Amino acid sequence: MLQIIWLLFCREWRLAWRRPGQLLNPLVFFAIVISLFPLAVGPEPSMLRTMAPGVIWVAALLATLLSLDGLFRSDYEDGSLEQWVLSPHPLSLMVLVKVLHHWMVCGLALVVLSPLFGLMLSLPVKVLPALVLSLLLGTPVLSLLGAVGAALTVGLKSGGVLLALLILPLYIPVLILGTGAVEAALQGLPVAGYALWLGCLAVLALSLSPVAIAAGLRIGVSE
């Protein structure tokens, strides 16, 4: 079983790096969305500081969601997805590896970039670790939940808007906890409670969403 996990991971990695341009898209989107806010509401530092946790989190949310839209679609269209469903290996495990790989090239990249944008939005340096931690724990949940939506809409060409409509309401708890953590850090309050709750959500998502994703893919393939 470990062998198939490793082989799958290598396959996804190879596929991702053969089209390196596509890896940048979510990151650039993240940057653009964040930059829209100072342009929209004015560059005054104290206002940006108040908005910063929310803006960064919402931008991360949207960037992850849009990059997940095509997660399974190319496999669905060329028939590879059928072969996954037909394989004797457990489908939930295979999709979990695929989603985690996606998180590594997208969510993790956002986590690494976030301190930069935190500084650009006038967040004090002492708050940045809390920002990074909240995103580190929260982005896997975003990837996993978004993959559920991607699996349910795999046969549709309609794209990101429907996916956003389905999944954004489910993102709200992560959003509340993530921004809550950063705001607590801004006020000098401890962040550990938020981190633990985010961790809980991450564990819950890790255990339950592969089942839903596999179910969605089987439904999509049976058309």
Next chain:
Amino acid sequence: MNWTFFHKLGSPKSFYDISGRWLPWIAVASFILLTVGTVWGLVFAPQDYQQGNSFRIIYIHVPAAFVAQSCYMMLAVAGIVTLVWRMKLADVALRCAAPIGAWMTFIALVTGAIWGKPTWGTYWVWDARLTSMLILLFLYFGIIALSQAISNRDTSAKATAVLAIVGLVNIPIIKYSVDWWNTLHQPATFKLTEKPAMPVEMWFPLLLMVLGFYALFTVSLLMRMRLEVLRREHKTRWVRDALEKVR
């Protein structure tokens, strides 16, 4: 449990016959409950000590909110039945109930806003309850959008079922996190559904309205389901016979 009854209910024809017999009774019951409840609540119940007459809107807001939430649970149960037992009627129920639930949520939101105006001065406040209702409305929209986006009916039924179940699992998490968010940002403790010891003259009409709304929901659902069943089974003989009788 009598499984044969359950299986018989699963067949579209017997559903059509059974619901046809019950529908008039439920419709009458809903009419009576709603009329009595509305008149009593809006006219005869005593004024609230704090809010005066504006609180009377709860006679519509609270029942609508209850139905909206129960309807979503019903959607998830219908989803489970669709996936596990592959009963087509469960999919019909899911598809027909979703818009009704969405409308109930909308009514709850609008009446909640109307209630808020004299109390807070604005039509909309981001308090825990209204925000949760708004998120519930989005969840309903998601289900309706997905069921319409997939053209293949079997795939659509199963995908919507999975979405409804995923939504149900998330609803407690969303509810708790929104409540928490509210306490973080609004130290004011005013709650929209404060129900301290309400005298009988106040909560009894409320009970009638709640029952009346549930009955109304059942009536709308059964009527929509009957129409959908006729539409789906239009090629079968019993539908043609039934339509002949109407003509």
Next chain:
Amino acid sequence: MKSQPVDIRQLACERDQRELFEDLSLHLEPGDVLQVAGPNGSGKTSLLRILAGLLPAAAGDVRYGEDSIFVGAGRDLWRQNRLYIGHAPAVKGALSAEENLSWLCALSKPVSRELIWQALQRVGLHGFEDVPCDHLSAGQQRRVALARLYLEVHPVWILDEPFTAIDRGGVSTLEAHVMAHAASGGIVVLTTHHSLDHLSGLRCLDLGQVT
């Protein structure tokens, strides 16, 4: 590799509220090659997909040996013993032929590089092993998909239009390979628009007559 008998019992298929076929019963012994024929829309692809396990059956059962292929241990056994190649070649454009094949085989059991090169040679893709598949023609991509037939040891093959986009030489090679597989105890179920009348011992199921 010797297959167990496949027993199809009163199988029914419904797609999008339309009944395609019902009460289909058939028994396949090791060594059988079944050609499923019928007009467009009669359910050939759907039947193959039900057999593969992608589509649920509206009614009826299919047994591999003793167990049903739709539930429990029988399903796991079936997944290990059947190979399905459908319309879409399951080939990723960004990966090379060798990488694609290596992954497809790994879904059941990983296979060594030498064997993959040999299989690609047998389907006539010698020299194209490390070419990214989006540089290959449609026919060549299909050959990459069909190379699995030379690599994996599944006793039961379910092939949906395997000869599409293959040239005449390739078609005769593939026909010979299919008959050889059946002769060694396997079972093959396929659909095709090609005429297979020149092959002996072929069973035919005409879905146009079943409904």
